[in-house]
Amino acid sequence: MGKRKTAKRRKIVKAPPVPVTEPEEDEETMQTARVVSHAMSIPLISKEIFKFLSIPDLLVCSLVNKTWFLMAREVLRECKKCFAFINGNSPCKDIRNLNALLEKSTIIPFNGLYIETESEELDNHNCISHKKEAVSELYSNILTKINFKTLGVYWVEDIKCPVIELIIKIFQTFAHQLEYLHLESLPYSIEKLGQYLAFEDKHWLQSLKILNVSNYDVRNSIMEEVIAAAPKLQDLVGQVAVQNLEFIMKQNKSHIVRSYDFVPETSTLSTVVRFLEQKPKLRTLTVTSNRFFPDCDPSMLIPVLKGLVQCTKGPALTNLGSLTIDFLRTPSAQNKNYYPHLRSLNLERMFPTLHTVQLETHITSRDFSNIIKTYQDKEEYTCTTVRTLGIENSTGGFDANIIRIVSKMFPNVQHFSINVCWSLGTFCGQLWSAWKDLESIKLTSICESDVKKNLDTSFLGITKKEWTFLMERQKGIDFKSLHLPPSRFSILNCSKLKKFRIEIDHDNSCRKNPDPDLVFLSSLTGHCAFSRLPGLQVEIVRQECPARGIWCCFALEHLKPFARLLEKEVYVM
Numbered sequence: 001m002g003k004r005k006t007a008k009r010r011k012i013v014k015a016p017p018v019p020v021t022e023p024e025e026d027e028e029t030m031q032t033a034r035v036v037s038h039a040m041s042i043p044l045i046s047k048e049i050f051k052f053l054s055i056p057d058l059l060v061c062s063l064v065n066k067t068w069f070l071m072a073r074e075v076l077r078e079c080k081k082c083f084a085f086i087n088g089n090s091p092c093k094d095i096r097n098l099n100a101l102l103e104k105s106t107i108i109p110f111n112g113l114y115i116e117t118e119s120e121e122l123d124n125h126n127c128i129s130h131k132k133e134a135v136s137e138l139y140s141n142i143l144t145k146i147n148f149k150t151l152g153v154y155w156v157e158d159i160k161c162p163v164i165e166l167i168i169k170i171f172q173t174f175a176h177q178l179e180y181l182h183l184e185s186l187p188y189s190i191e192k193l194g195q196y197l198a199f200e201d202k203h204w205l206q207s208l209k210i211l212n213v214s215n216y217d218v219r220n221s222i223m224e225e226v227i228a229a230a231p232k233l234q235d236l237v238g239q240v241a242v243q244n245l246e247f248i249m250k251q252n253k254s255h256i257v258r259s260y261d262f263v264p265e266t267s268t269l270s271t272v273v274r275f276l277e278q279k280p281k282l283r284t285l286t287v288t289s290n291r292f293f294p295d296c297d298p299s300m301l302i303p304v305l306k307g308l309v310q311c312t313k314g315p316a317l318t319n320l321g322s323l324t325i326d327f328l329r330t331p332s333a334q335n336k337n338y339y340p341h342l343r344s345l346n347l348e349r350m351f352p353t354l355h356t357v358q359l360e361t362h363i364t365s366r367d368f369s370n371i372i373k374t375y376q377d378k379e380e381y382t383c384t385t386v387r388t389l390g391i392e393n394s395t396g397g398f399d400a401n402i403i404r405i406v407s408k409m410f411p412n413v414q415h416f417s418i419n420v421c422w423s424l425g426t427f428c429g430q431l432w433s434a435w436k437d438l439e440s441i442k443l444t445s446i447c448e449s450d451v452k453k454n455l456d457t458s459f460l461g462i463t464k465k466e467w468t469f470l471m472e473r474q475k476g477i478d479f480k481s482l483h484l485p486p487s488r489f490s491i492l493n494c495s496k497l498k499k500f501r502i503e504i505d506h507d508n509s510c511r512k513n514p515d516p517d518l519v520f521l522s523s524l525t526g527h528c529a530f531s532r533l534p535g536l537q538v539e540i541v542r543q544e545c546p547a548r549g550i551w552c553c554f555a556l557e558h559l560k561p562f563a564r565l566l567e568k569e570v571y572v573m
Contacts, residue, residue: 043071050075055082069107076109081150081180087116092127092163095139102141112150113142114182115167117157127161139166148174152182152212171197175204182212186222193222194229205230214238227251237283242268245275254278261286281319285351288326288360322356323347343409347383356388357410382408388415400430407434414496417442424450425458432461432489440499448506451520459525461486461493470524479527491529503541503568517558526562538563 039045050058050071058080062072076082086094095115102108136143139162151174153167175197190196194204208230213223215238224247227233236248237258242265248254257280262272264287325342347354389410391402400423407413413435421427424446431441457467462484470477486492491500504520517523520540530538540556540563556565 041067043067046071047075051079055080073107073109077111077147081112082110083112083114083150083152084110084146085114085116086163087114087154091115091117092161095142095163095166099139099141102145105145108145111146112148112152112178112180113146113170114152114154115163116154116184117161117163136169138162139169142166143169143173149178150180150182151178152184153186154184155186157187168197172199175199177207178205179207180210180212181205181208181226182214183218183222183226184213184215186218188219191219191221192225194225199229203229203231206232208233210235210237212238213240220244227253242271245271249275249278254280258282259284259286261288263288276317280317282317283319284322284324285317285320286324286326288324317351319353320351321353322358323351323354324358324360326360343380346381348381348385352385354383354385356390357383357386358390358392359406360392383410384412386410386413389413390417392419400427403427403430403434411435412437414438415440417444419444421446422450425455428455428458428491429489432491432493436493437496438494439496440501441494441497442499442501442503444503446502446504448504451502451504454518454522455520456522456525459491459521459529460484461488461490463487467524471518471522474524479524480531482528484528492532495533497533498535499537499539501539501541504543506543506568520556521559523558523562526559530562539566540564541566541568543568 040049046068050061053061053075055076058072058076062069084098086098148170151170155164155167186193194202197204205226208226209232211223211226211230211233213236218239220243223244227236227248228251233253233256235258236253236256240248240257240260242263245254248257254275255278260275260280260282262285342359347357389406391406400421402418402421414437416431416435416438421443424443454467456462457464460467466484470482491497530536538559540559542556542565556563559565
């Protein structure tokens, strides 16, 4: 036998590695970066740029280096409304602690205080001992180190306490330099604030630019007095009612009103018409009958609003951005023509800059649907400028039909919120197809019975048969790589969705679920929906079982890889 020939091994010579060279930066780009860096090192320039930043952005910039730290703090003090909030159970002690903190501080970011007091807390709290004349010493750092430009007070009762004396001292010392004043509540015993504080100058708020009166607990006489004492006042925000309009118009200051609560009452309509004819630069408008007159005929709301705008010969509120319409409960209404019809309003013509609408109601879902939609003999309008829509009902829930109705009236909504919706699965099925540019969804006060059952089919747009097949074989299927084509609308149709938040109400009738991994949603929705929407943030708010004081099946721990699980705050009365 001859010798067996063996094949020679081929010698493989590896090519030398090709050096990877990073692309050279464009000379123009580098030059621009050098110029920007040099410009930002000049305090005068960086300060002017910082003035355009929000407070959160300024706080981030303050962490970059020492120079930016000093500059950001300076802008916060000089150009922003930056409060130190005092709203604990013992405000006088909190103020004392703040005063001690300021003693060691050299660079203070805030330029004012917001002090909140509650009558019950002040009556029962352990007040710190002090001498009557020693308030200036007790809070010396607050009075000397804070350059007061802003002040907010929720002052319920006129009692003896250092925190009350501090409020009075701040007013008496810094009223002339305040630029922003927030009056949320004042003791009803005070009829004239200037007289109470012993001011002789009628312009004792000579630097005030913004007045925020956010509660009707503040007397009309005090609001009028403060407006008269502020010759440089530019913005009046908060709760402005018809009772204030006559005085405001006499002062020729209709242009400073930024928010107004309109109540359709016959006796005041002429006043409202004269106010609108002066073209106020309102940013927010609330149309309501329930807030003041619970027995008022709701059918007046829409017709009166239409009539008011028509009286002004064109759009009177060209700066209006936010509209709230509050309907009251109408249990005795039987005739469909009794309801005011929202779609008969040409909101886009009335308010050309409108971007936010809040619909608040105290009636049933069916009644609310009748309010919004119109009938064949009525002209219908849509409003394409609205980007944010909220719906709230304090007496009952909404069915899925409400989505179809409001989406016709407001076709370009990007941010949607609603409370108390029935049949969550069906509701979401309508929601996924309502608005193609939807960026955020917020569902609140969702009943536990709606989320106790699994809703994968509604979120993924698959059939119950398909879901059962996948659940029976889930151990052998990799959900991460599973391609699951929906047969109907799913959350994946909201391709621009960036935030989804749901808040679940948990009552006392909790029963243990046999499979907690399937409650509300399973990991199937997490892998095949939440993880496949770029940049989506999911927040689920739930609480401990009130019946057992432990986390039950609503802990939803199986959704932790896909969502941020938050604990709901429960207030005990």
